[in-house]
Amino acid sequence: GEYFYSEKEYDSAEKEYLEIIDNAEDIEMVDTSIERLTDIFGRAKRLEEGIKKFDDASKMQKDNKIIMGKIKMGMVNLYFSQKKIDLALKIWGEISTSIPKEYFTANNYYTVGSNLERIGREKEALTLYLDAISRYPDDIVIPYCYAIASYIQLNAGKNPAEIYNFIKNALTKFKGMESLPEVSLVLAQHYFDKGDTDEAIKYYKLSIGKAKGKIGAESMYRLATSYFKKNKY
Secondary structure (H helix, E strand, O other): OHHHHHOOOHHHHHHHHHHHHHHOOOHHHHHHHHHHHHHHHHHOOOHHHHHHHHHHHHHHOOOOHHHHHHHHHHHHHHHHHOOOHHHHHHHHHHHHHHOOHHHOOHHHHHHHHHHHHHOOOHHHHHHHHHHHHHHOOOOOOHHHHHHHHHHHHHHOOOOHHHHHHHHHHHHHHOOOHHHOHHHHHHHHHHHHHHOOHHHHHHHHHHHHHHOOHHHHHHHHHHHHHHHHHOOOO
16 A cells, blocks of 8 residues: 555555555554545545545444544544535544544644634634643644644733743754744744844744745734834834
């Protein structure tokens, strides 16, 4: 499956991955297969067909609730891709409460959280990011959870100094985390409020270099404000 996927022979890869999720008991193999299948169905815009195949596969694994839940996570991703938010959240609610948390990953929470954030449901997204941070503190996805959780709190009017305290330990733990645009913006605002305009400018520039859309625009505006404060018109 991995060979065919790397060679972009997606039909052959799909066949192998479906065989794995129908029969495998290895959680990591099933996780990888679902991730690849989600990508394959998404690329080909075969979302409905993909959902049906995941649904059929979940029934094949009905005696193994953990694997069944993993497969249904694939359905959650495809429903989000279709913008069928209520269906995605319904299945997420079922599997996230019925299956032991240790069999999920931070990425599962991040996926659902980022989709909720995209449709303006930031409070629900924040709860999921914070859950991921508390449950999977060492996961590779956690810096991104911190980043978006920080930005949501900044947008909600929380004091940047409090947000800085929230991410301070993570900044030491995860090297390079300060280069994530959301984190750079929070750090810049923290230093701006402290009166350290030079440090603020450094982080606003860093955020602008990485950010797109709203975060980039906000960073540019705040950078201009910093220069204005220094009389650098």
